[in-house]
Amino acid sequence: MQLSIFAAVMKRFYFTPGPSQLYFTVEEHIKSALRENIPAISHRSNSFQDIFGSATQLLKQLFSLPSGYHIFFTGSATEIWERSIQNLVEFESCHFVNGAFSRRYAGIAENLNKKTTMINADEGKVVDIESVLIPESCELIAMTQNETSTGASHAVEDVKKIREGFPDQLLSLDVVSCAPYANIDYSMVDMAYLSVQKCFGLPAGLGVWIVNDRCINKSEELLSKGLSIGSYHSLPELMLKAQKNQTPETPNVLGIYLLGKVAEDMLTKGLDMIRRETDYKAAVLYNAFEQSKLLEPFVKEKINRSKTTLVAETSVASSEILDKTVQKGMVIGNGYGPFKGKHIRIANFPTHSKEQIESLADELLKIGDQ
Ligand SMILES: *Cc1c(COP(=O)(O)O)cnc(C)c1O
Numbered sequence: 001m002q003l004s005i006f007a008a009v010m011k012r013f014y015f016t017p018g019p020s021q022l023y024f025t026v027e028e029h030i031k032s033a034l035r036e037n038i039p040a041i042s043h044r045s046n047s048f049q050d051i052f053g054s055a056t057q058l059l060k061q062l063f064s065l066p067s068g069y070h071i072f073f074t075g076s077a078t079e080i081w082e083r084s085i086q087n088l089v090e091f092e093s094c095h096f097v098n099g100a101f102s103r104r105y106a107g108i109a110e111n112l113n114k115k116t117t118m119i120n121a122d123e124g125k126v127v128d129i130e131s132v133l134i135p136e137s138c139e140l141i142a143m144t145q146n147e148t149s150t151g152a153s154h155a156v157e158d159v160k161k162i163r164e165g166f167p168d169q170l171l172s173l174d175v176v177s178c179a180p181y182a183n184i185d186y187s188m189v190d191m192a193y194l195s196v197q198k199c200f201g202l203p204a205g206l207g208v209w210i211v212n213d214r215c216i217n218k219s220e221e222l223l224s225k226g227l228s229i230g231s232y233h234s235l236p237e238l239m240l241k242a243q244k245n246q247t248p249e250t251p252n253v254l255g256i257y258l259l260g261k262v263a264e265d266m267l268t269k270g271l272d273m274i275r276r277e278t279d280y281k282a283a284v285l286y287n288a289f290e291q292s293k294l295l296e297p298f299v300k301e302k303i304n305r306s307k308t309t310l311v312a313e314t315s316v317a318s319s320e321i322l323d324k325t326v327q328k329g330m331v332i333g334n335g336y337g338p339f340k341g342k343h344i345r346i347a348n349f350p351t352h353s354k355e356q357i358e359s360l361a362d363e364l365l366k367i368g369d370q
Helices: 026-035 046-062 077-088 100-111 156-165 213-224 235-242 253-269 271-291 318-327 354-369
Strands: 069-074 092-097 115-120 140-144 170-174 191-195 207-212 295-297 309-314 343-347
Touching: 026 253, 046 069, 046 253, 069 077, 069 235, 077 100, 077 140, 077 170, 077 191, 077 207, 077 213, 092 100, 100 115, 100 140, 100 170, 140 156, 156 170, 170 213, 207 213, 213 235, 253 271, 271 295, 271 309, 271 354, 309 318, 318 343, 318 354
Parallel strands: 092 115, 092 140, 140 170, 170 191
Antiparallel strands: 069 207, 191 207, 295 309, 309 343
């Protein structure tokens, strides 16, 4: 046996809310990809068209997308923020802001010189749908289903109410840190998006953009008015290539291959099972937050507590808790932005098993008892 300087370092297991621990099948899929030499193939080859076609078909199945919905790939969810404003907003967008990620989307709309309305909720809460005032003149309404920075999550019912109240606006839904757990009827929204390093447990560097024909039409309308909607990742360009199971640029071929494989694994396991397990594991963790002397759930409204990215306020510096869990080989997240040092954040993604979440919860309780 070989001894190395790393021998003393335990292999760490990641409960951070993205990137996180890889989905448990990914290592084998990477090995198969290397055996088949997937990273070397041309993005104009038949092999790539098969990979693209299969990944998009499996995702459409996983999300139960109705007809008239398309899937495109980008570099990240951040890129989709920019592309969606360029392609879908001529003058004005409206953003529900309940934390750092939703605020960033609004910031990008401002960067692109759009009139940007922000509807703010206090941190740890979501916008109250019953009392919300949205300007009729806005072209796109942006909601964040699960705000990863605070752990505040909209009830799925909220999206439905906004859809019913605002049929003329385009509705954009961030499902980055909750898909495919969140049980969304995608026919309610015009676009939705995610990046793969959250619940799908894949290496970062790939965004998934779901859009319907209304979005394609809007981008073509802006283009025909002579406005700039960007270049290679404009919706008409993405659509033109996707019809041939291709991408405009040389894409993250390995990432698309792995995403197709993981989507297939999740379909085999079944979304019902994934959802039931997620609910159970979330209950175990929130129970630990409530039992521990050092922790308290940050989101007070139970219905808005995220099941996939759980946030607790800490009564000691959060680094004390982070350090102790790391000693056991478990890496959890620090508070986001202004909450660094004051919160811990824990990912409860499909790759995190019941046993692993139970041991983490036990460890959190032990730390509180010391
Ligand atoms: C992580 C995250 C993003 C940004 O994803 P990138 O892959 O970094 O672009 C956007 N929205 C939410 C809710 C997120 O959690």
